[in-house]
Amino acid sequence: MKDIIEQMKAELWEIFDHLHRHPEISWEEWQTTKFLRRELEREGYRVRTFADCPGVVAEIGTGPFMVGVRSDMDALWQEVNGVWQPNHACGHDAHMTIVLGVAKLLRRIGYEPPGTLRFLFQPAEEKGTGALKMIEKGAVDGVSFLYGVHLRPIQEVKGGYAAPAIIHGAAQCIEGRIRGVAAHAARPHLGVNVIEVGSAIVQELGKIHLDPQVPASIKMTKFHAGEKDANTIPDYAEFALDLRAQTNEAMERLVEGLRHVINGVAAIYGADIELVERTRIVAAHPDPDAVRLMEEAIITTLGTEKCVPPVVTSGGEDFHFYSFQKPELKTTMLGLGCDLRPGLHHPNMTFRRDDLLSGVEILARVVMNTFAAYAPREENKHASVAANP
Structure with a gap:
């Protein structure tokens, strides 16, 4: 041969x-x-x-x-x-x-x-x-x-x-949209700053804990908010998340943890956060x-x-x-x-x-x-x- x-x-x-x-x-x-x-x-x-x-x-x-x-x-x-x-x-x-x-x-x-x-x-x-x-x-x-x-x-x-x-491993791409309240930057108490909401999401993602014997990760890979004016509290943002897990079961738990994070952050800031699941790959x-x-x-x-x-x-x-x-x-x-x-x-x-x-x-x-x-x-x-x- x-x-x-x-x-x-x-x-x-x-x-x-x-x-x-x-x-x-x-x-x-x-x-x-x-x-x-x-x-x-x-x-x-x-x-x-x-x-x-x-x-x-x-x-x-x-x-x-x-x-x-x-x-x-x-x-x-x-x-x-x-x-x-x-x-x-x-x-x-x-x-x-x-x-x-x-x-x-x-x-x-x-x-x-x-x-x-x-x-x-x-x-x-x-x-x-x-x-x-x-x-x-x-x-x-x-x-x-x-x-x-x-x-x-x-x-x-x-x-x-x-x-x-x-x-x-399993992989999942999830896109998100944050809707807050626009305000003058001199009066931040009147608005809901979507950048602060996005920052809180990133911080809370690190608190999703799975079995350490099973490799898994979740991270924000894209974030866009605000336009040309630097003196305006932005009220809309788009972001993307990349999720990885070595097993399908771990991926399910990772997605469940993400939903808890999103619901909690949305409640704390008074923002509306929407998740859209895109490509998913099974393990x-x-x-x-x-x-x-x-x-x-x-x-x-x-x-x-x-x-x-x-x-x-x-x-x-x-x-x-x-x-x-x-x-x-x-x-x-x-x-x-x-x-x-x-x-x-x-x-x-x-x-x-x-x-x-x-x-x-x-x-x-x-x-x-x-x-x-x-x-x-x-x-x-x-x-x-x-x-x-």
Whole structure:
């Protein structure tokens, strides 16, 4: 298998370079969708796209047992060298290259799945809503195992190493509006200063206490109040909060604590405070069987010493909505080390490109291992290539 991947290297780099040069932000990945569809149809996959949203679902094989592999597609909107533009600073161009590489590799080695193999290219991961849209579209209907991949920063996994699961935490974005009473700055007793209300909220957030054994945080990340006049008590403010928790249960308690804080501050100051919940990401619950199969694929590809334990990270990923919404679905994400630095979402993020080839091999092996272990016996006997060619 390594020899064939090496032969595909130039093709994979061409794919990566194209995707990297043509980033598209969430829900606007239309040209990316066309490119992926064209590449998959060339390999003989049955391809489905959607009229009302970007995204690609591609299949090969038949049979009730189904294995899926998912990649995200969208880029960030960032300032890069002084220019605001779409930018693949979270590695989604690499993820697409890896997953498309798996689809191509399995065709090149003549692998015939004893069941149905489905590839899912999902939009809008950065918005936290793309996975939910793909679920709505039926993209994971019938899937038994679903695998994902995400490059890991060097602080978590070094280049040449890989983890069989990424334990993402839950994340929640909440926006708020404060309405007070305007007044002349010389008569503050006649007004309700929304800046003072916002300051009180920040102070009280620090008094929300959860189990210290479970990582969690809540912080204000945006606040705007007042206009041009410095001698007027402002009566309106907008703010945003970022909430993180390692478990879904801790996130619920964090949100409950926030509501108590808001109600208390509003009562003390006589202000009206409105909260609007935006993007929410659920915490990871990787399936033990999926993790075991991924671990076996990593060891076969890189060696036992290069397989590290599941990575616990405070970041969030909407991949975990698949198993959250469909508990029968067995999932895990490959955490691929590639000396990524200085960090995810940095506008000038870089990584060691050759490690993508290991990602292709690992995911190809986990697909074949999963079919070999779980496909019904009468289907499995028709597989033309062993799981470890």
